[in-house]
Amino acid sequence: MAVLQQLMLAVVVLVVTAFAIIAAVPGDLTLFFVGVGMVFLLTIVTMLVPWNTISPWAVGVIPVIDIAAILLMRVAFPESGLALLWLFPVMWLSAALGLAGYVAANLFVWASYCWVIAAGKQSAFSFALLLLPIVTLAVSTGAYLSVRRFAAQRKLLDKQALVLGQSLERTQHQEQLVTQVLDSVDFGVIRISADGRVTVTNEAHARMQHALISADGHNRLPAFDADGQTPLDPERMPVARAQRGEVFDNQIVWFGAPDTTRRALSVTARRLRDTQGADAGTVVISRDVTAERTALLARDNVVASVSHELRAPLTAIVGYLDLALETDGIPEKVRGDLDVATQNAERMIQILSDILSATSSSKSTVDVTVSPENVDLQQLVLASAEAWEPTALERRITIFTDDVQPTHAYVDPARMRQVADNLISNAIKYGREGGSVQLAVYGDGVASYLLVRDDGIGLSPDDQNRLFRRFFRASTDVGGTGLGLAICRDIVRAHGGEIIVGSEQGVGSAFLVRIPAQVDVPLPPIDPDEALNMSGAITTAGRSDMEATG
Amino acid sequence: MTLDLYSVSVMTAAVVLIVGIIYISETLIRRDEVTGRHWSIAFLAGILTTIAYAIWAAGGGWIAIAAGNAAFVAATGFIWIGCRSYNGHRIGWAYGTVGGGMAVAFVAVVVEGPEGGDWAGVVWMYAALAVLASFGVWETARGRLAQTRTTIALAIVLVIEALYTAARALVFLLRGPDDPVFQTWFSTIPASFVTIALVITAAIVTSILRAGRAGMRGYTNLVAVDGSDRILTEPQFRATVTDVLERAEEKGIGVGVIAMRIDDLPFIAKAFGNEVGRHVAVAARDAVRRTVEPLAVIGDDGATVLWVCDTSWDASEARRQASRLATAVFEALRTVPDAVVPVVGIGVAVTHDFGYDAGALIDAADAASTRSAKTGDISVLIAEPPRSKPPASVGPDAPASAPAGS
Numbered sequence: 001m002a003v004l005q006q007l008m009l010a011v012v013v014l015v016v017t018a019f020a021i022i023a024a025v026p027g028d029l030t031l032f033f034v035g036v037g038m039v040f041l042l043t044i045v046t047m048l049v050p051w052n053t054i055s056p057w058a059v060g061v062i063p064v065i066d067i068a069a070i071l072l073m074r075v076a077f078p079e080s081g082l083a084l085l086w087l088f089p090v091m092w093l094s095a096a097l098g099l100a101g102y103v104a105a106n107l108f109v110w111a112s113y114c115w116v117i118a119a120g121k122q123s124a125f126s127f128a129l130l131l132l133p134i135v136t137l138a139v140s141t142g143a144y145l146s147v148r149r150f151a152a153q154r155k156l157l158d159k160q161a162l163v164l165g166q167s168l169e170r171t172q173h174q175e176q177l178v179t180q181v182l183d184s185v186d187f188g189v190i191r192i193s194a195d196g197r198v199t200v201t202n203e204a205h206a207r208m209q210h211a212l213i214s215a216d217g218h219n220r221l222p223a224f225d226a227d228g229q230t231p232l233d234p235e236r237m238p239v240a241r242a243q244r245g246e247v248f249d250n251q252i253v254w255f256g257a258p259d260t261t262r263r264a265l266s267v268t269a270r271r272l273r274d275t276q277g278a279d280a281g282t283v284v285i286s287r288d289v290t291a292e293r294t295a296l297l298a299r300d301n302v303v304a305s306v307s308h309e310l311r312a313p314l315t316a317i318v319g320y321l322d323l324a325l326e327t328d329g330i331p332e333k334v335r336g337d338l339d340v341a342t343q344n345a346e347r348m349i350q351i352l353s354d355i356l357s358a359t360s361s362s363k364s365t366v367d368v369t370v371s372p373e374n375v376d377l378q379q380l381v382l383a384s385a386e387a388w389e390p391t392a393l394e395r396r397i398t399i400f401t402d403d404v405q406p407t408h409a410y411v412d413p414a415r416m417r418q419v420a421d422n423l424i425s426n427a428i429k430y431g432r433e434g435g436s437v438q439l440a441v442y443g444d445g446v447a448s449y450l451l452v453r454d455d456g457i458g459l460s461p462d463d464q465n466r467l468f469r470r471f472f473r474a475s476t477d478v479g480g481t482g483l484g485l486a487i488c489r490d491i492v493r494a495h496g497g498e499i500i501v502g503s504e505q506g507v508g509s510a511f512l513v514r515i516p517a518q519v520d521v522p523l524p525p526i527d528p529d530e531a532l533n534m535s536g537a538i539t540t541a542g543r544s545d546m547e548a549t550g
Numbered sequence: 551m552t553l554d555l556y557s558v559s560v561m562t563a564a565v566v567l568i569v570g571i572i573y574i575s576e577t578l579i580r581r582d583e584v585t586g587r588h589w590s591i592a593f594l595a596g597i598l599t600t601i602a603y604a605i606w607a608a609g610g611g612w613i614a615i616a617a618g619n620a621a622f623v624a625a626t627g628f629i630w631i632g633c634r635s636y637n638g639h640r641i642g643w644a645y646g647t648v649g650g651g652m653a654v655a656f657v658a659v660v661v662e663g664p665e666g667g668d669w670a671g672v673v674w675m676y677a678a679l680a681v682l683a684s685f686g687v688w689e690t691a692r693g694r695l696a697q698t699r700t701t702i703a704l705a706i707v708l709v710i711e712a713l714y715t716a717a718r719a720l721v722f723l724l725r726g727p728d729d730p731v732f733q734t735w736f737s738t739i740p741a742s743f744v745t746i747a748l749v750i751t752a753a754i755v756t757s758i759l760r761a762g763r764a765g766m767r768g769y770t771n772l773v774a775v776d777g778s779d780r781i782l783t784e785p786q787f788r789a790t791v792t793d794v795l796e797r798a799e800e801k802g803i804g805v806g807v808i809a810m811r812i813d814d815l816p817f818i819a820k821a822f823g824n825e826v827g828r829h830v831a832v833a834a835r836d837a838v839r840r841t842v843e844p845l846a847v848i849g850d851d852g853a854t855v856l857w858v859c860d861t862s863w864d865a866s867e868a869r870r871q872a873s874r875l876a877t878a879v880f881e882a883l884r885t886v887p888d889a890v891v892p893v894v895g896i897g898v899a900v901t902h903d904f905g906y907d908a909g910a911l912i913d914a915a916d917a918a919s920t921r922s923a924k925t926g927d928i929s930v931l932i933a934e935p936p937r938s939k940p941p942a943s944v945g946p947d948a949p950a951s952a953p954a955g956s
Contacts, residue, residue: 029614037602160890
């Protein structure tokens with residue numbers, strides 16, 4: 001810095017000298033030249049001295065000598081106003097050496113100036129006389145203040161940089177940690193920002209994407225819905241849904257055409273909130289559930305074939321029992337025993353056909369055939385309630401049927417009775433001992449409703465999600481195949497209706513069946529929460545709409 | 551051709567001033583370097599000589615002649631010292647020698663005093679000049695200066711100066727300044743021509759030599775000319791990457807390019823000075839060089855972008871490398887004194903997404919680095935594959951852009 005400043009002064013002096021020589025200004029050329037020589041010599045010395053390695057105060061020597069050199073030049077040409085050049089060294093002193101330099105520079109210049117004036121033969125008072133010390137003072141004050149301010153700003157900036165650096169370092173380490181963790185887990189993670197852009201993906205995600213590339217290495221395998229058959233629209237793809245801001249749990253997507261090697265992903269999207277609670281985008285988590293899904297299918301196949309194999313001998317047993325019962329002259333005692341055997345064998349056939357109907361195809365839904373007709377739903381439900389009355393009494397449960405209103409529905413009576421029986425028996429099985437089961441039937445002309453509510457143990461949200469899966473059982477203490485609800489839902493859906501469940505643990509559960517009231521009048525879609533609210537089935541009870549995950 | 555003394559003096563002064571000022575100005579825009587500094591002093595001394603003689607001609611005292619002669623000696627002396635420092639030789643005693651020569655020239659005039667006239671103590675100056683010019687010739691003939699052909703011109707001029715001043719001294723001693731031989735060949739007018747030739751040649755040669763030594767001041771053009779940091783220039787880098795891609799494609803090897811940009815560099819240079827900006831740039835370059843694989847290709851655009859190209863990279867490996875790079879660069883930048891940590895944008899593009907086209911790959915990495923620098927929250931961005939490639943963009947499950955936390 002000192003070198004640059006001194007070179008600048010040397011150039012100015014050079015120009016002044018050229019002017020003095022060319023214009024032949026009257027004055028003491030020799031004295032003037034001594035001043036010029038001093039400036040140049042000082043410039044050379046400045047260039048040779050390694051300023052960085054010596055005391056910072058040593059730099060102060062340069063402007064001091066400059067002031068002296070300019071003094072000589074000023075004395076050589078009294079009328080020249082060369083003293084103005086003092087502004088350079090005064091500024092440097094004030095800037096480089098702080099307050100001490102500022103005071104010293106001003107004192108030095110003022111003293112030199114007074115001496116020049118006193119020794120000179122100029123008139124005592126003129127503007128120029130007054131101007132120089134004042135300008136020097138003002139300029140040096142400005143330089144001193146701005147340097148001081150700059151130094152303070154610099155100091156603050158350094159501290160800020162330190163603080164910022166530390167927090168940046170922390171952030172970096174955290175970021176690194178998160179990346180490492182994300183990369184080491186085996187489920188795919190994608191973060192979608194609030195504006196729908198994908199901002200973070202992990203390695204597991206990349207691996208999954210890689211696994212979904214077809215054998216030719218270019219195209220992605222086609223995607224199918226949870227049933228493995230229905231092609232999935234691009235806008236129904238999980239990431240597309242998440243990018244639109246949807247939130248969902250465990251959407252199953254199959255990749256690969258049926259009857260080829262395929263993979264199933266279970267994808268969940270959750271909303272993220274920033275510290276202020278504002279939308280911070282979505283995180284999409286995908287798991288490879290191919291093995292799980294394949295195992296489920298295998299189980300279904302085994303169960304189906306075992307049931308099928310058992311049914312033939314059972315049918316034979318029932319047939320021969322019937323023959324035996326028709327034989328004359330068998331003792332009353334034996335007839336009674338044969339009756340019991342027949343009932344149990346028939347019951348077993350019923351169970352086997354339930355199992356078979358639930359597993360009879362590789363599809364997730366049961367192929368239920370229904371023959372709907374106009375049915376008095378009130379009578380149907382009351383009959384079912386009556387049939388279960390003895391069972392309810394065993395557990396001291398009261399069945400309330402006050403809300404079963406005269407209502408018609410367009411359903412298959414046998415199938416609908418199956419549904420009612422199932423729901424009521426479940427309510428009794430899982431209800432509180434000594435509690436109550438409330439039944440309600442009502443309609444609005446378009447849809448008819450059957451509500452079965454108990455005050456039992458209730459269902460956890462997890463259980464609610466799995467409730468309609470085949471072989472799911474909420475409690476292993478209570479007997480059953482875990483097929484009842486799955487079949488119920490399949491029957492109701494075959495009618496174009498829906499079963500909605502609401503439950504709260506410790507309060508009870510409510511099942512609402514919605515079926516068409518008339519022929520050829522399709523049911524409008526309805527929000528499950530709304531339906532449950534209207535039915536009065538839930539107060540604070542949680543709810544879960546069942547995604548077709550079975 | 552008739553030349554009058556006054557015109558020749560003015561012309562000589564003009565040449566010395568212009569050449570000197572140009573040379574010294576260049577000192578300011580180039581990086582500080584000891585050889586260039588010595589040569590600058592030589593030209594400064596030349597200017598002082600001109601001023602002194604002009605002052606004398608304008609009626610100044612004999613002290614001007616004394617100072618002028620000493621400065622003349624210094625001009626040649628510092629050319630020699632600059633040559634010594636260029637060759638890496640010790641210069642301590644050379645200062646003494648030149649100082650001694652200056653003192654002799656100065657004292658010789660002082661001794662003759664006010665009555666010495668135009669030619670006071672001139673023989674001593676000629677002697678000092680002849681000796682120092684001879685030293686200069688000797689210095690140009692060895693070391694690294696001898697390996698540079700450019701130096702020949704400087705050597706010739708110094709030989710001429712040595713011989714001419716020696717002859718001048720001899721003729722002056724034997725025949726005196728009024729002798730016709732001296733007047734014809736060694737008076738001020740012919741000497742001025744020699745001076746002009748000397749100044750111009752010296753300026754050209756030393757400029758060329760210095761340009762090879764010291765880059766421009768500031769953060770740009772950091773590629774060390776002597777090859778100490780082997781970072782390629784943009785054309786070199788592009789050519790190398792093209793070659794790498796050509797060979798990698800035949801073998802089906804993945805290649806990636808990382809672009810690292812420090813757009814704040816000009817602001818740092820403005821706010822904290824060019825040297826600080828340079829330190830920041832050098833720290834970043836060093837960090838990159840030390841972090842990437844030894845055989846990786848590194849290049850820069852001469853301003854704020856650095857590129858790294860390496861083979862066997864798929865997207866995740868490139869991301870890992872880039873993350874490592876980001877951390878290393880950040881650590882390096884934190885340690886630069888007197889500077890703030892600038893925003894560093896890092897973008898990555900891989901052949902898997904962009905194919906084996908050097909231009910596309912580098913441009914994609916550049917674009918990603920620009921975006922990375924803008925977003926701020928993520929330091930590494932993987933470049934988006936072009937939208938026109940249908941398979942990759944069909945499934946929403948395969949996000950086109952996969953930036954990574956780093």
